[in-house]
Amino acid sequence: MSLFWISFSMRFFIEYIRFEKNQEKEQWHTQLFPMVSILIPCYNEEDTIYDTVKSLYTELKYVHYEIICIDDGSTDKTWEVLTALKKNGEIGGLRIIRVVNNAGKAHALMQGAIAAKGEFLLGLDADSFLEHDAIDHLVINILGYKNKLTHFLGQRKGIGAVTGNPFVRNRSTLLAKVQLVEYASITGLIKRSQRLFGRIGTVSGVCVLFRKRALMDIGWWDQDMITEDIAVTWKLQIEGWEAYFEPKAICWMLVPETIKGLFNQRFRWAQGGSEVMIHYFKILFQPKKWSQLPLLIELIISFIWSYMWYLGMFLFFYSWFINGHINWMAFALGALLVLICMVQIIVALKLAKRYDPKVMDYFLWAAWYPFIYWLINPLTVALAFPKAVMTKIKGGQATWTSPDRGLKEMG
Numbered sequence: 001m002s003l004f005w006i007s008f009s010m011r012f013f014i015e016y017i018r019f020e021k022n023q024e025k026e027q028w029h030t031q032l033f034p035m036v037s038i039l040i041p042c043y044n045e046e047d048t049i050y051d052t053v054k055s056l057y058t059e060l061k062y063v064h065y066e067i068i069c070i071d072d073g074s075t076d077k078t079w080e081v082l083t084a085l086k087k088n089g090e091i092g093g094l095r096i097i098r099v100v101n102n103a104g105k106a107h108a109l110m111q112g113a114i115a116a117k118g119e120f121l122l123g124l125d126a127d128s129f130l131e132h133d134a135i136d137h138l139v140i141n142i143l144g145y146k147n148k149l150t151h152f153l154g155q156r157k158g159i160g161a162v163t164g165n166p167f168v169r170n171r172s173t174l175l176a177k178v179q180l181v182e183y184a185s186i187t188g189l190i191k192r193s194q195r196l197f198g199r200i201g202t203v204s205g206v207c208v209l210f211r212k213r214a215l216m217d218i219g220w221w222d223q224d225m226i227t228e229d230i231a232v233t234w235k236l237q238i239e240g241w242e243a244y245f246e247p248k249a250i251c252w253m254l255v256p257e258t259i260k261g262l263f264n265q266r267f268r269w270a271q272g273g274s275e276v277m278i279h280y281f282k283i284l285f286q287p288k289k290w291s292q293l294p295l296l297i298e299l300i301i302s303f304i305w306s307y308m309w310y311l312g313m314f315l316f317f318y319s320w321f322i323n324g325h326i327n328w329m330a331f332a333l334g335a336l337l338v339l340i341c342m343v344q345i346i347v348a349l350k351l352a353k354r355y356d357p358k359v360m361d362y363f364l365w366a367a368w369y370p371f372i373y374w375l376i377n378p379l380t381v382a383l384a385f386p387k388a389v390m391t392k393i394k395g396g397q398a399t400w401t402s403p404d405r406g407l408k409e410m411g
Contacts, residue, residue: 001298002344008193013351015196016247033139036065036209037116038124041108043401045126046077048254053085053094055129062135065122068095068112073102104398105205106221106228113215121215123229124251125206129169131250138162138209138249160214160241161233163191163200164207164249167356175262177365178372179255184359185348185366191245192351199295200243205229207251214241225279226391226398227272234276238283238292250355263376270380273299274388303385306378338370345369 038056042049049069056067071079082096097111113121120142122135141162165188168180187204194200205228215221218232218239225231233243256262277299283289284296312330319325345366352359391398 002340005189005193006344006347008196009189009351010347012192012196033062033064033136033143034120035118036062036120036122036135036139037112037118038065038067038122039109039112039116040067040069040124040126041072041105041112042069042074042078042082042126043072043102043105043108044074044076044078046074046081048127049078050081050085052124052126052128056124057094059132060130060135061132062139064118065135066093066095066117068097068115069126070097070099070108070112072099072105072108102399104223104228106223106225106231106398109228110220110223113212113220116212119212121210121212123205123208123210125253127254128166128206129252130164130207131252134164134207134249134251135209137246138164141244141246142209142211157217157240158211158214158242159244160211160217160236161203162209162244162246162249163203164209164251165245165247165355166204166206166251166253167352167359168255169252170254170257171362173257174365174368175259175372176255176257177362178368179262180359180362181345181349181366181369182373183255184352184356184362185345186369188247188352189344189348192247194295195245197294199237199292200233200245201295201299202227202230202233203243204251206253207249211241217241224391224395224398225272225275226268226388227275228398230269230272230276231279234280234292234295238280238289247351247355259376263380266377266380267384270377270384271388271391274303274381274385275392277303278388278392303381306381309374309378310382341370342366 040049040052053067053069069082071082079096079098082094086094086096095115097115099108099111109121109123120139122138124130142159166183168176168183170176171180191200208229210232214236215232218235218241221228222231222235236243256265277296280292280296283292316327316330319327346363349360349363349366
């Protein structure tokens, strides 16, 4: 998969440069672009929501947009902060919605979508800043103005969602720096490859533009899924809509800086992936929906790999300590895997450097990536899968908690 991502992302880069040159000849009149409703679901975001809303109001060059903040049953002072912003008129046109009881991020987005005036909905996390031209690039894509990158499956119903390109903005701790490398390289590389192939595993819930008509067509977000972004991506594509990735739509976000915060975040993602895999396992027997089959197979293999990873480590150490036999082949294969991982990160950081010139400064921190993530991620998958099975059996509303936004003293 690593070699697949490297080769396809490099092809994406070559074609994207070619389309960029063609795009420079076009004059986009963004003042004529349609209304975009920015939906910001909040749960206990008193520390971040003011700065996020303020940055949208002062930095964006896009003309036709509105900001809708949805407080989903926060137990801190999030509602008080939003109310103060609304009353003092500091943010013109700000609209706020209060959900009394925490009903989940998908439910909060739904409430915002109902109130939205725009025909396009931008989902944005409460800790995220957008680059001044991010919405412009997202809209150009979703309207189909930019030439479409070649892929295997071709155009179907239309473009239902365009996901932005998240970068980490808190960079003071080891975990933050490793995640910076991950988002700039691993995540971006995968999305480039998947876009060229014709299917994206998930749009980034931190920053994604939806066509409202597409969401209406699929019945909106699933409120029983713990990760609404993974679920809605699969739902859109299975129902015939395209999902795109736009690397120039830059979004700056905060990431966890504690092991506990990182583990909880990855556990939630693993549970969400498990729920999607369980829900859509049926497409194996539905040939009309086999366009999504490569992603399903990759997801299944990833889950099997996670369990085999720990089984392999157990057998390795058992053989070493009990039988006194060291499996040098395992060492050799592990070294090869790390080498390929480093090559992948180098290629990806070179591609990401166009959008964040300082990202290569953090390459040496990539050495921690295999050590930290190959221990944490498989463990979260192994633990989250049984919970996902029980959740699907029980059903019910998927509520949420605000994730670890980093160490407060580091901004």
